[in-house]
Every structure is written in C-alpha cells, then in structure tokens.
Amino acid sequence: MSVATNILFFVFMPVFWFALIRVFFVYNRRVNRERRLFESAINPKFHEGWVFLKSLIVLGIVGSLLTALVGVETSLNWILLYELIVAISLLIPWILVPTFLLFGAVLMGVFFNDYSIPMIKGGDIAGAINVNASRSANFLALITIMLILMFIFLKMNGKTINSPQVAKNRRGNRVASYGFNELAVFPLVLLIPGKLIETVIPMWPVFNIFGAHVTFLVVPFLIGFRLKFINHLPNELMPRISNAIGKLALLAIVLTAIAYFFRNSYYVIFAIILLAIVYALIIYHFHRVDRKTGSQISQAVDGIRIIGIKPNTPADKMGLKTGDLIIEVNNMAVNSESQLYQALQDDPTFVHMKVKNRHNQLEIKETAIYDGSPHEIGIEMFQNN
Numbered sequence: 001m002s003v004a005t006n007i008l009f010f011v012f013m014p015v016f017w018f019a020l021i022r023v024f025f026v027y028n029r030r031v032n033r034e035r036r037l038f039e040s041a042i043n044p045k046f047h048e049g050w051v052f053l054k055s056l057i058v059l060g061i062v063g064s065l066l067t068a069l070v071g072v073e074t075s076l077n078w079i080l081l082y083e084l085i086v087a088i089s090l091l092i093p094w095i096l097v098p099t100f101l102l103f104g105a106v107l108m109g110v111f112f113n114d115y116s117i118p119m120i121k122g123g124d125i126a127g128a129i130n131v132n133a134s135r136s137a138n139f140l141a142l143i144t145i146m147l148i149l150m151f152i153f154l155k156m157n158g159k160t161i162n163s164p165q166v167a168k169n170r171r172g173n174r175v176a177s178y179g180f181n182e183l184a185v186f187p188l189v190l191l192i193p194g195k196l197i198e199t200v201i202p203m204w205p206v207f208n209i210f211g212a213h214v215t216f217l218v219v220p221f222l223i224g225f226r227l228k229f230i231n232h233l234p235n236e237l238m239p240r241i242s243n244a245i246g247k248l249a250l251l252a253i254v255l256t257a258i259a260y261f262f263r264n265s266y267y268v269i270f271a272i273i274l275l276a277i278v279y280a281l282i283i284y285h286f287h288r289v290d291r292k293t294g295s296q297i298s299q300a301v302d303g304i305r306i307i308g309i310k311p312n313t314p315a316d317k318m319g320l321k322t323g324d325l326i327i328e329v330n331n332m333a334v335n336s337e338s339q340l341y342q343a344l345q346d347d348p349t350f351v352h353m354k355v356k357n358r359h360n361q362l363e364i365k366e367t368a369i370y371d372g373s374p375h376e377i378g379i380e381m382f383q384n385n
Helices: 002-012 014-038 047-070 076-090 098-111 116-121 133-157 196-200 234-261 265-292 337-344
Strands: 164-168 174-193 207-209 212-229 304-309 325-329 350-356 362-368 379-381
Touching: 002 014, 002 212, 014 047, 014 076, 014 164, 014 174, 014 212, 014 379, 047 133, 047 174, 047 212, 076 098, 076 174, 076 212, 098 133, 098 212, 098 265, 133 174, 133 212, 133 234, 133 265, 164 304, 174 234, 212 234, 212 265, 234 265, 325 337, 337 379
Parallel strands: none
Antiparallel strands: 164 174, 174 212, 207 212, 304 325, 304 379, 325 350, 350 362
C-alpha cells in the first residue's frame, strides 16, 4: 500500500506534470522552427520525450538506490518548498536553472528547520536560523547524489539533435547556432522523520529505527540544461561539460565523506557553497570557450553549408556532418540548392560528393540514394529567402 501511495504522490505532484508539459513545449517549438526554416522537420520524432522517459527510469533507479543506501533524511516542509520553487520555475519558458534552484533550496534547508517558520512569521529571523550538523550533512549528501545523476544524465543524452537557429551576425552574414535543451523528472526516495505524514494519511507506514520514527517518501526531482552554442556543436562541448561535472561529483563525494566523520555545520555550509561556485564556474567556463574559440557555421559563397542532417537518410549514412561544406556533387561545382539538385539528377541512384569538413580537410563521400527522389538526400542548408 505504501509503495502505491508513494507512486501516486510522485505522479500527482505538479513538478512532474509541469516538466512533461515543458518537454512537449520544447519539442513543438523545435519542430515548428525546423518546418518554418526548411518546410520539414529535421527529426519529427519525439526525441525530447524519449530523453524524459529514459532518464526517469535510469536516474530514478540509480538515484533512489543511492539515497536509500546513504539514508538521506529531510523534512516534509523542505520537500514541499523545493517542489513549489521548481514548479514555478518550470512555468517560465525561457529559463531552466534546476541545479541553482537546488543549491538555493538546500541552503534554505541548512539554515532553517520546521520550527523556524513561526519565528519568521513573528519577525524573529535571527532566531529562526537553526543550523544542525546532522541535517546539514544530509543536504550535502543530496547535492552529491544529484551531481552524480547530472553526470549520468549528460553521458546518456549528450548526443542531442543538431537543430539550428538561424540569425545574422554583425557583418550581416547568416549563421546557425545550436542548443542543448533537455530535462527530466525522476523519483528519489527520501526519509522523513517524525509522524507528520501519518497524521495526514493514517495508512502511511512509519518505521521505528533506533528509537526514532521515520517514514519514506518518493519525491520528484528535476534535472535539465538549457545551453546555447554559437561556435561549436553541442556534441563537441557536451562531453567535456559532462566530464567536468563528473569530476565535481568526485569532489562532492570526498567532501560528503569528510562531513559524516567531521560533524561541523560550518564545514558543511562551506562545502555546499564551494560546490555551487565550482558548478557555476564550469558552466561559465564552457560558455566562454564557445564564445572565444571554434568557428561559426555560416552561409558560404564557395559551396553549400550543411546546417542540419536528417537521421536515417543517405546524407546520414554517407557520414556527412553538420557544418560540412559541399563543394562538388557528381563532379559539378555547387553553390546553391538548385545547383545541388540539378547535379543529383545526373545520377538519381548514386551520389559522389567532394566535401570540406569543419577542419578544412577535403573528404570524398559516396552513397546510393533513393531512385527518382534526389530531394530525399536529407541535407538541410541555408535557404535563399
């Protein structure tokens, strides 16, 4: 009965539904943008939904095993506070900062407990501050587990769809930028001290562990990234970002292990703030890397610049990449979409291409194409209009 009730608690929490709606919103916006640019979607499949479902299962299993193994304990009021903050943030479509929200909520949980609320209402904020070493260590463990899950999330989903956004740079040339916009909600098993849940739901089981009353709750947590890349493709930087967060997770594990042996509230606060600062520096560093190095995918006059590849098409099978510059097709120089399809008509069942990749290296690409349908080759390029 408790398992079923916990599942219902997870499913009916607004965070789960708001995140699912957000995923549909991101998918529809991507597909509509691609259809507006190219008259067809690069990948019409619900890729964002698959990321959501896969992450819910994998991160839920791994994360719940970790929280159960460590025995992460928090209060029901803190859980409801976190759920409220995340639910509100999911309603703002142009931002996605779940990790910073978690750090903020965790610091609030470290400094205030359930007894602090009446004091705050009474205006006694200084008296409401109540830092406890044991409670603080639990929040540090929760941050550590979330960093581990972020690393797994990026490793699983780092290869995103290269869906372009087209704009003009300062010189008036059209350029393509690419985003990584993925999120997921997954369940974590947290321990709740006391009998508060039992007073609300009498059937909810309460366990007596070493004389303390404890129950468990399956809580929805959010992981997601909304990043924009101008001079790189997402799959060029996302592996480096995931490795950096993996190293941060290792640091968090060490800090958490020390916290369980060295019970000091100020040390735990220092560790949580340190992890938040390092995480912010990682995101800022790769933002700067993208802006300072690499090269923009811009419209070319000496060939056809590829800004999108449809999956499972001849272009995909022959190994063409986003950012490649097509110079010749079937021994004919091409500079426009009309010239490309005119060259493809010379041999409607086979194509031979001379391509310059993003490293300015010449490559030869060959493949069979659909008989009588050269327009199905699967290349998206800057449109003339």
